[in-house]
Amino acid sequence: MYLGLNANLIGWAMASSGIYRNNHPQRIYLNNQPRCRSFMNSLRGRDFKAAAGASQTGGGEGDANQFLIPGATIATIVMLGVLHARRLYEDKKMEEAREKGIELEFLPDMKATFLKMVPLRSISRAWGLVTAVELPVWLRPFIYRSWARAFHSNISEAAQPLEEYASLREFFVRTLKEGSRPLDQDPKCLVSPVDGIILRVGQLKGPGAMIEQVKGFSYSALSLLGSRSVLPISDSQEVLAEQYEQKQVRRNLNQRSWWRVSWIAPKVRKENLAAPIMGLFYCVLYLGPGEYHRVHSPVDWQVMHRRHFSGRLLPVNERAARTIRNLHVENERVVLEGKWSEGFLAIAAVGATNVGSIELPIEPELKTNRPKLSLFHTEPPNERMYGNKDAGLMIKKGQEVAVFNMGSTVVLVFQAPSANAFQYDDVNSELEQSSSPGFRFLIKNGDRVRMGQAIGRW
Known part of the structure; x- marks a missing residue:
């Protein structure tokens, strides 16, 4: 209806x-703007009779329509x-x-x-x-x-x-007064890119790297970002944890052997130079029709690639998320992908009904929701690389990256230090367990956030 x-x-x-x-x-x-003025004058009680008389004596369809908005x-x-x-x-x-x-x-x-x-x-x-x-x-x-x-x-x-x-x-698409959205400047925090409601947050685990759309249904992160994404999907933490348990005895023996050898032939033991143990996280934010409609960068990062998927424009509100499969995957969207200080980062701006236009300040010529002759909604994405292979386009925390013409959805997928995770030590070829607190979300599902507010910290 x-x-x-x-x-x-x-x-x-x-x-x-x-x-x-x-x-x-x-x-x-x-x-016909004069008709609008006549109508408003009649509402205010001025010249109503005169206007009515004109419509009767002046004759014609034009005079009769002067009261129409x-x-x-x-x-x-x-x-x-x-x-x-x-x-x-x-x-x-x-x-x-x-x-x-x-x-x-x-x-x-x-x-x-x-x-x-x-x-x-x-x-x-x-x-x-x-x-x-x-x-x-x-x-x-x-x-x-x-x-x-x-x-x-x-x-x-x-x-x-x-x-x-x-x-x-x-x-x-109005802008806001300066100072309306203070930005959390902590270098070890990730801020909300938009004003909106947190639909889902979590950690990507397992070989499928699934994003939960709603309780009872999930979709693959690669299906959202594209098959050519450089999303760093690794072995599940459960498998690594099992391998870690199996190597504990051998590790203890190696440590005792090292101390015995060091008395006879002292040497400098190599430090653990393994890269920080990273986890993959996601955050889904919904922007209502009344929200501030501009999307800002959550961190300092380099944008390497842009992918535009021309799909459907289904509604993306909470009710739609509970009833439509693969909602964010089927809809038209623009994905920005790159790297930040902690690794991989992608921002997916998802279109919706009456929100087919997604604008990028860094690429004004990009046009979305164009008429197309194809009857199929799925087609290869339009891609573009920013900068060169090693260095993309530098974007600062809080800088504007996209504009919606009405409310819609933004999905963040990113790497961050993970607590109690396991990863191979490249030097010793063994598993190491993280002792750092790791990244933690400061918000939960259903929370309302504002652009610039810290949503995660490590």
């Missing part, structure tokens, strides 16, 4: 607002109401489950099958046209405050007055 209403409203909006009559590359302008504005207002009601219902269900301590499990339904038959990519492009419509200056605060109330946006943090945002799109 929601999708049908969405499609009908968008079609009506494009037809009635005259958006095809203007070929401006950046903005789409509303026609342009279709794009009506579509926007109705859409706000529908989205707000739907959000309140889903939030209530989720809050009730959390209060009862219930962790909802994966339960597929017919919604996924239905959604895959709906042309969500085309609908999302049409919604993008609607949000690009330039609104009358006097109407902007009303529309933006309505959106903020519906989705709990803090408009007081906006860098500019509301009247300065010419369209809904400009309002969605």
Whole structure:
């Protein structure tokens, strides 16, 4: 029902607002702005009778339409109401489950099958046209405050007055006032790249390196990042731990033998030069429609590769995650991959319904959600290498790396020091056990975070 209403409203909006009559590359302008002013004057109780008399005596269809709001504005207002009601219902269900301590499990339904038959990519492009419509200056605060109330946006943090945002799109991707998001400067912490809700955090274990989408269903990290990813998947820690136990006796004997030999022929024992023991971790963050829509770097790192996967645009809210298999893998996404001080790092910006446009400040020419002739949603990703083979593009902690036109999902996959882990000592060709506390998450599933807040430390 929601999708049908969405499609009908968008079609009506494009037809009635005259958006095809203007070929401006950046903005789409509303026609018939005098009609909007007449309508607002009638609402304020001024000139109502005069306007009514003009519509009767002036004759014609043009005068009768002077009280109509342009279709794009009506579509926007109705859409706000529908989205707000739907959000309140889903939030209530989720809050009730959390209060009862219930962790909802994966339960597929017919919604996924239905959604895959709906042309969500085309609908999302049409919604993008609607949000690009330039609104009358006097109407902007009303529309933006309505959106903020519906989705709990803090408009007081906006860098500019509301009247300065010419369209809904400009309002969605607004920047914030300086100092609104203080950045944790601790070099041994990883900060949240976005404002949002923590859906899942954990450590990648086992040969499959699985990311948990929701309790009861997981997907492979390689399926998200791409088969050509340099994700450092190693033997599972369980196997290494078993090998470690088997070598304890031989290690003790070797240590005693070393002390006996050292009395006869003293020598300098080699230090343990094995690389720090690393684990693979992941963090999935959901950005709601009312959140700050810009993605920032969680650490200082070098971006080496970019992959753009042209997929579906299914919704990515919590309910969708519980009912649609491989949600983040099937959707359109842009993956940035590189390295930081502790090893591998990848950021996946996942698109969603009405969020087909993902922009990269480091690559402005990249265009997502383009029309395509192929009937298949799976196709090889478009790839690009930044810099050269050894050095990529340097990105600082807190620097902007991506922009969503509405809420969506960001997935972090990264290496970090692991506590109580096992790894081979390259010098002695033996297993070593970590004695450091290792990386630990400072947040848990369901927590709300802000960009710049520390989400992990070691």
